[in-house]
Amino acid sequence: MANIHDVAKLAGVSIASVSRMLAGENVRSAEAIRRAITDLGYRPNASARGLRLGKHHSIAVIVPDISNPYFAALVRGIEERVMTQGFRIVVASSDEQFSAESELLGNLIDAVDAVAIVPAEEGDRTRRMLADLNKPVVLIDRTVGDEPGFDLVHVDNASGAKAAADYLLSLGHRRFGIISGRQDTVPGRVRHQVFLQTLADAGIQVPAEAVKIGEFSRDFGRRAAQELIDNPTGITALFVGNNTMAQGALLSLHAAGVSIPGQLSFLCFDDFDLAELLPAPVTVISRPAIAEGHAAADLLLERIERFGSPNQPPLEHKVLPVSLTIRQSCSAPASN
Template sequence: MATMGDVARLAGVSVSTVSHVLNETRKVNATTRERVESAIAETGYRRNVVARSLAAGRTHTIGLSISALTNPYFGSLVHAIEERLSAAGLVMFLGDSHDDPAAERRVVDSLLDRQVDGIIVAPSADAERKTIPTIQANGTPFVLIDRGVEIPCDQVAPENVESAARLTEHLLDLGHRRIAVVRGLAGITSSTERVDGFFRAMADRGLAIDPRHVLDGHSRVDDAEHAVREVLSAPDRPTAIVSLNNSMTIGTVKAARALGLDIPSDVALVSYDDFEWSDLFEPRLTAAGQDVGTMGRAAVDMLLERIDGYDGPARRVQVPTSFHHRNSCGC
C-alpha cells in the first residue's frame, strides 16, 4: 500500500506539501498541485481517514438501527436521514433490527464497536430495558425515531393518538358502528398509541368495542391478511376497518379481494400511513400521512446538537400527520 512518502518522492516534493494538497491546509501553486495529484493517482495512495478521525476524536459517521427496511415507510425515513447527514458531511452505517430485540442489540453493538459519533434508533419492543442502557453506558449520543420510550431521552415520532382517532371518527360520521381495528406489533409505542386513539374515538361516541373486531396484524402483511379474512368471513362482519400501518393495510386489501368483497361498497377502509401511490390504485386510500422528511431531519439535527456538546434536558418532538381524504372510506 502506497504511503504519503511514496507520493512525495514521485512528485519531487516534501511530505508536508502532499499533506497540504490533500487537506487544503495551505495554498499550493497549480504546477506543484498537479504533480502531487498525478503522483497520488499513479501510486494509488489513499488517506487513512479512520486513523485521522480517531486522532481528532470524531469518526464523522452516524449509526442507524431501524426495522423492516422493505417497508416503504421506513425506506423513506432512511432516505430523509441519509440526505440530512450527507449535507452535514457525515456517512451513515445502517443496520436492520427486524423488530427483534436480539438483532437490535447486535446492530447497536456493531455500531458502537465502529465508534460512530452518534446513533439514531427506531427502538424494538425491548429497547428500553437492553439497547438504550447499552448506548447510555457507552456515552454515545443518540436519538430515538418513530417510536418512543418512557425513560428521558431525545425522541422524534409522529402524532399517533389524535390521528388514529380522526380516522375512526370519520368512519363514525359516515354511520359505521361495527368497526374493526388492525393493530400493530405489541410493545411498540406507536402501536399502543394508535389503538388508543381508536378506542378513544369509539368511547367518545358511547360505543362498545366487540373484542372480535380488535385484530392483531403484528405490523405484517400476512398476519393482517389472515386476521382480516377471518373477521370478514363472519356473518356479522364489520362494515369498516381501521388499519394502523401500511403493511397491514396491504394485508387488509388482499383479504377483502380474496373473499370477493369490494372496498368500499362491502367494507370501508381507512389507513394510518399513506403510500406514495395511495391515490393511484382503486380504492384510493383515505389515510393519515406521516411527514417522514420532517422526522428524519429533526432527528439528525437533534443528534448533531448532542454531538456538538448540547447537554440540556431530553426533548420529545411529535410531528403532526396529514389527513388524505380519498374514496376507500366510501365517501
C-alpha cells in the same frame, strides 16, 4: 496508495504542513502541496484519521426492515441531510428482533459516531443497551421506557388516530373493527388506544371480536382480516394501524369479495405507493417519512457536534404532523 509522507516529500515540506493545509490553515507552500496531492492522487486514510481523532464521520441507521418503503424513505431522508455534512450512513435491518438489533449495534458501534434507530422493542433492556453505547442516539417512531434519555422523532399518532375515528364517525359509522400492531410499541399502542378512546367518547364500544392485535406485518394483516371475514361481526368500518398490515388486510378482503366502501369502509395509518390506484383508492393517515429522516439527522448532527462538551443541548422530542388523505375507501354505512 500514496500517504501523507509521500506528498510531503514530493512537495518538499513536512507532513505537518500537508496536514495543516488540508485542514484549511495558511501554509506558505500551499501550491506545491496541492500539486503533489493531485499528482499522487493522495487521499487521506480514513482509518488513521478516525483513530487519531476518535471520529468516523459515520452514522448507524438501524431499522426493522430496509425493504419496507416507509423505512426506506426514512433512511433516504437521513441520508440526504447527513451527506451534506460529510457523513456516511451505515444501514442495518433488525427484523424487529432485539437480539439481532443488539448484535448489529455491537458490530457497528465502534465504526460510527452516532445512532439513529427505530428500536425493535421499547422495553428497558433496549434503553440500557443504547445508553451503554455512550454515543448520541436518536429514536425514531418509537421510544424506550418512560425516560428514554435520547432525542426523539415521532409523528403525531394520537392526532392521526383521532382524525381517523372522527372522520369515520362523521360518516355515520357506529360499528367498528380495528387491526392494530404490537402494543409494546408507541405507534401500536397510541394508534390503538386513541382510536378506541375517541369512539368511546362518542359512546361507542368496539366488540372484542372485532379487535385484532398482532405484528406490524402484512401477514398478520391478512390473517386478522380473514378472521373478521370468517366470523362476521356486522362492522361497517375498519381501521388498520399501519400500511403493511393494511396491505395484507386488503388482500384478504379482496379475495373474499368484500366491496369497499360498499360493504366496508377502510382506513389505515401510513400512506403507501399505489394506494390511489386500488379499486377503491385508500383513504389514509399519511406521515412525512422523509421529513422524519431530516429531523432525526439534524438532531443527531447537532448532538455529535457538542458530544462530550459540558453544555449539552436539552433533549428534544420532535413531533411531526400527520394528515388525513381522503380518497374513496370510506363512505356512509349501508343503511340496513
